Amino acid sequence: DAGVIQSPRHEVTEMGQEVTLRCKPISGHNSLFWYRQTMMRGLELLIYFNNNVPIDDSGMPEDRFSAKMPNASFSTLKIQPSEPRDSAVYFCASSLGGSVEKLFFGSGTQLSVL
Amino acid sequence: GESVGLHLPTLSVQEGDNSIINCAYSNSASDYFIWYKQESGKGPQFIIDIRSNMDKRQGQRVTVLLNKTVKHLSLQIAATQPGDSAVYFCAERTNAGKSTFGDGTTLTVKP
Numbered sequence: 001d002a003g004v005i006q007s008p009r010h011e012v013t014e015m016g017q018e019v020t021l022r023c024k025p026i027s028g029h030n031s032l033f034w035y036r037q038t039m040m041r042g043l044e045l046l047i048y049f050n051n052n053v054p055i056d057d058s059g060m061p062e063d064r065f066s067a068k069m070p071n072a073s074f075s076t077l078k079i080q081p082s083e084p085r086d087s088a089v090y091f092c093a094s095s096l097g098g099s100v101e102k103l104f105f106g107s108g109t110q111l112s113v114l
Numbered sequence: 115g116e117s118v119g120l121h122l123p124t125l126s127v128q129e130g131d132n133s134i135i136n137c138a139y140s141n142s143a144s145d146y147f148i149w150y151k152q153e154s155g156k157g158p159q160f161i162i163d164i165r166s167n168m169d170k171r172q173g174q175r176v177t178v179l180l181n182k183t184v185k186h187l188s189l190q191i192a193a194t195q196p197g198d199s200a201v202y203f204c205a206e207r208t209n210a211g212k213s214t215f216g217d218g219t220t221l222t223v224k225p
Contacts, residue, residue: 107155
């Protein structure tokens with residue numbers, strides 16, 4: 001079975017550029033989560049969706065970050081404009097939702113903003 | 115300059131020994147807890163979960179213990195193997211659908 005698929009695997013960009021990270025959750029999963037992982041702050045929840053609707057975006061650092069989930073099989077996390085402090089590994093995860101809360105993570109996108 | 119960042123607890127064990135990884139959680143209202151394993155270059159992977167109405171749950175070579183009185187969670191790994199070397203995270207569900215992760219513990223298994 002295909003797990004959560006993220007692309008790109010690595011992204012190197014220059015400060016000020018727009019960055020778009022993509023995620024395909026596991027088919028049938030109702031909840032989707034975006035996390036950011038850094039040495040400084042560990043794993044931080046940025047936003048999560050339930051049935052394609054954003055439920056909690058309190059972890060989104062600032063207005064430069066936005067996330068969408070246009071359908072049940074696709075989500076994007078966009079950073080515009082990007083800054084060096086955005087450099088991190090960004091993970092997408094999905095779950096069945098409801099009382100089944102265990103998360104299935106993708107392999108992550110390693111983002112480097114120069 | 116001084117390096118600032120998370121200082122992850124570390125645990126080093128001999129292959130074949132049992133490992134115990136501890137986690138303190140913060141919210142007494144948390145009702146669901148999960149342990150994840152993260153290997154280098156990969157996303158966290160589910161190991162085992164436990165609900166707050168239980169105090170122990172066993173899986174294959176792993177056991178999770180929950181002490182709600184002191185808000186403490188532990189993961190026990192029996193007969194630790196080199197493939198168990200990873201960072202281990204506990205996560206608590208504090209609101210419906212939202213999991214908060216701890217800082218993680220690095221487990222190193224010496225052959």
